[in-house]
Amino acid sequence: MNIEPPPPIVSARAVTKHFPVRGGFLGRAVGSVQAVAGVDLDIQPGETLGLVGESGCGKSTLGRVMMGLLPPTSGDVRFEGRDIVSIGRSERKALRREMQIVFQDPVGSLDPRRTVRQTVGEGLDIHGLRSGSERDKRVLAMIERVGLGADSLDRYPHEFSGGQRQRIGIARALILEPRFLVADEPISALDVSVQSQVLNLLLELKKTFNLTFLFIAHNLGVVAHISDRVAVMYLGRIVETASPQELMERPLHPYTAALLSAVPNPKSKGHRELIVLEGELPSPADPPSGCRFRTRCPLAQAVCAEQEPALVEYSPGHAAACHFAGAPIPASARRVLGSPSGSD
């Protein structure tokens, strides 16, 4: 094959991010949390990459590193081939126009003392892009684009519902027409019927603005619906990447298989099987040796404590980091649930 894939718009190489753990009377650094522990990840132009994992796996940190909000501890992050780690202030400011983020908490991420007009237009002010009536027109167009009315412009965040506040956050992120958007759990704080509304809005805006999209969430069902490609993260490492379809049909990593078994499928009749992992997420300050998942893995063998598995491509576009990728999950980790017990 001699078809070269297009160069990625965003790429991370060997990225790590450590946070110091402070302790004792003087608050000295006594250790460090390895939030991101060696990640290679490319995002193609126009692609939606879903990043999925549980709390503490490092997915939010990785998202912030990839858009230059946080500097990595080591490694290389590039936007359109340009190094974004070691650039100066003015360059960084210019770059900020290209990369924006939507946060999970639509309450905490909006300034309660600022009106929608002020919040949404702030990006234009900072970059000195529009002023006066031009600015107002732009803000109004954006606010209508996300499904809110002109009457919302002079209102404050507390006057809106959670779903509406998330729309305001999206309008703020998109007003500068960025090319790369990171959405960090944008719907998980919302009610079920509102979740699908906001998810649809994001899908639509992605097309309109031709965005490259990093969608971070803990819910594999949501991620699979919206993404072109999914990366599964566990304790600072990427353990599997594949297209959503491939991932759902042939999960290779036992962690992915467990996450998948917990995806709600109300249409499944009667018996449901849940893969139940033992124990809890180890501390990222003191990760297990070898494979980081081995302490909870139903497939773990001696080799898993000694060698960290590399992310290996098993079929085109489908890679996993597991010594026993694709091996069946033993019955001891499976629980059959949902058998109607009305007959006993």
Next chain:
Amino acid sequence: MTDTSPLVQVTDLSTWFHTGSGVARAVDGVSFDIAGGQTVGLIGESGCGKSVTAMSITGLIDPPGRIEPGSSIRFAGQELVGASEEKLRRIRGRQIGMVFQEPMSSLNPVYTVGSQIAEAVRAHQDVTGKEAMERAVEMLRLVRIADPERRVRDYPHEMSGGMRQRVMIAIALACEPRLLIADEPTTALDVTIQAQIIALLAELRERLDMSMLLITHDLGVVSQIADHVVVMYAGRVVEQGTTTEVLAAPQHPYTEALLKSIPGVATERGQPLPVIRGAVPSPFDWPAGCRFAPRCDYVFDRCTQEPGLMAVETGLSRCWLRHPDVARDRVVSGRP
């Protein structure tokens, strides 16, 4: 099932909040039963009245909230509405256990988890402090906490969220209740920990032969554990029936729309999800007529009047489309 009379019978329950700015009719004429050994899932979005229903059963409604006259909650044949504080405490403590969403705020941070379980044991059984502590260790083992002899001396902050939820379940089960009410027990937990708690609850209800009322917004959780499902919308029950049947063939437009809007295995990737337009109405001002009508895709002239619960093959549905006359008319006129 040999005992056919239900353990819990909720009939016409209305719990209203009489506030300065009006009356919030949070729960507004709700009826359902829970049979012995049965798990009922009470589902709906925030503000539908599901948690207030559970709090009414456990007698945790404080002013300005009030269980309205005409409401009835029978537990093992005894009427709970209007019962004395003392009687309520006896029933609530001994026969109904409760688990809430946020275990950290339900546990006392200055006592060890062991002493909190032991306290629950001693509240219901005449045992010595030492025996109560031994029982606490047993309870921790029952909820599958590893190394219970050591863990019993932990303080809540020394435990993870999943373990704290296990401790809450242990406290709720300390009195060997006949009914366990779990209000969003897994919502605050990570996916793999959620799976552990669901597996634990499923195992415990079989082993202890208790009934369970599971309150959740998560249809996935309901499909995993509930035998029977009660769907609430705007203070009312809109549908109920056997979980597998309701989820496979919902008989109310709200249930149908909720199921369709869940992204995941069954949805078409990258395509817009079907949505329920508009927002949940306010309990201070429920819509007249059918309360779901303003958001319903099937709305027609009949919906200006509120439908009652109609018997359908899978259970009950509060929708005019399920009225025998309407069903016949609509078939004749060729509408859906």
